Amino acid sequence: MKKVTLEMLAMKAGVGIATVDRVLNERGGVKPETVRKVLNAARKAGLQRLLPEEASQPWKIEVFLSSQESFFFRQLAKEFAAVADTLGYKKITLYRTLVPESSPEKLAKKIIESSTQRDGIVVFGHDYPVIHEALAHCKIKGIPVITLATDIPDAERLCHVGIDQQQAGATAGLLMSKTTPGEGDVILVSGRMDFRAHTQRVAGFRDVLQQRSPQLHLRSVLAGQDEKQRIRSLLNNTLRTAKNVVGIYNTGTGNSDIADILKQHQLAGECTYITHELYSVTKQLLLDDVLDFTLDQNAQQHAALALNIMLRHLEQGFVPDVYQDGKVALKITTAETLG
Known part of the structure; x- marks a missing residue:
């Protein structure tokens, strides 16, 4: 036979x-x-072996997140667990793996390993060749991948879930333009400039500010690299020489450090201050009238959309639009809206 x-x-x-x-x-x-x-x-x-029962098994989904100790990633991990709990253990088995953003080779290796054990992968990663190769490997294996928070353009992914990062920077630029009267300098503190999300925020902010407020002069971008001491040093040195600072925009972490430096230079509450993510530090800064606006990415919506799209794809063959189906709404918060 x-x-x-x-x-x-x-x-x-x-x-x-x-x-x-x-x-x-x-x-x-x-x-x-x-x-x-x-x-x-x-x-x-006539396969000669014991065949399994036809009962369905839960989908195995692995989520790769940054191990960076920032509010957004801590909250993301919690929100994915909460959404999975809501769906139930019979529907989904969720695996959460934290990988340093500075180790793309490690992340790529883990993605490839995961493609042999999971039904779907959700990944926060950056635009490195090794990540492209890992996602291409998943495509060949038939394992769908959703990118999260920062996109990896032209990579083999099912879709992207997240805010429009350039639009977020442009929104910050518009808020700065609308709420900052008179002429003066604007300081931009950036997270890691080799990460796409930060370069997009910077570009969006710069473009809108130049178009709408030529009286606001954007100084050289301070590449804080999401390092507290570096942010403090760069900002402190800049404020020593700047004569008329009317605004500051931070694309990354370090909000408490920025607030401290502003207080030292008697600028807290005197210049327009805009940053990202709504958490305990930024809430207090809003209430203390040090911070004017936060642009929140909404971690809960990231988790809910990513898992919902993944399950629809696995169960029904749903093919999402690369950007539209996973687009997360940006939330703008002020002291008045905290309630």
Whole structure:
């Protein structure tokens, strides 16, 4: 009798070889109707082995996040767990893995490993060749990937979930323009300039400020690199020489340090201050009239959208628009809206 192979069963069931392997080895994450097709094909072909039950298994989803100790990533990890709990253990098994942003090779390796064990991957990563290669590997293996918070353009991903980062910077520029009277200098403190989200925020802010407020002079960008001491040193040195600072925009972390330096130079509450993320520090700065606006990315919506789109794709074959279906709304907060 001719040997029954995975390739043979895949052809009979009209599915991929990887799907047949998942069904026969009970690795989960396959639609019930597809499980039935594969098992029926195996029975008809006379496969000589104990076949699994047709009960569906929970989808195995792995989320890769930055291990950076910032509010946004801590909150993201919590929100993914909360959404998974709401869906229930019979629907989804969630794995959360934290990887340093400065280790793209490590992240790429973990993504490739995950593609052999999971049904879907959600990843926060940056635009490095090794990450592109890892996502291309997932595409070949048939494992969908959703990028999160910062996009990886032209990579093999199902879609992107997050705010429009350039639009966020442009919004900050518009707020600065509308609320800062008179002429003066504006200081921009950036996170890591080798990260796409920060370069997009900077570009959006600069473009709007130049178009709408030529009387506001944007000084050289202070590349704080999300390092507290570096931010303090750069800002302190700049304020020693600047004569008329009327605004400051921070694209990354270090808000408490920036507030301290502004107080030392008697600028707290005297210049327009705009930053990102609403958390305990920025809430207090808003209430203390040191900070004027926060632009929040809404971690909960990131988690809910990413898992919802992934499940719709796995269960129904839904193919999302790369950007529109995963677009997260930016939330602007002031002291008055804190309630």
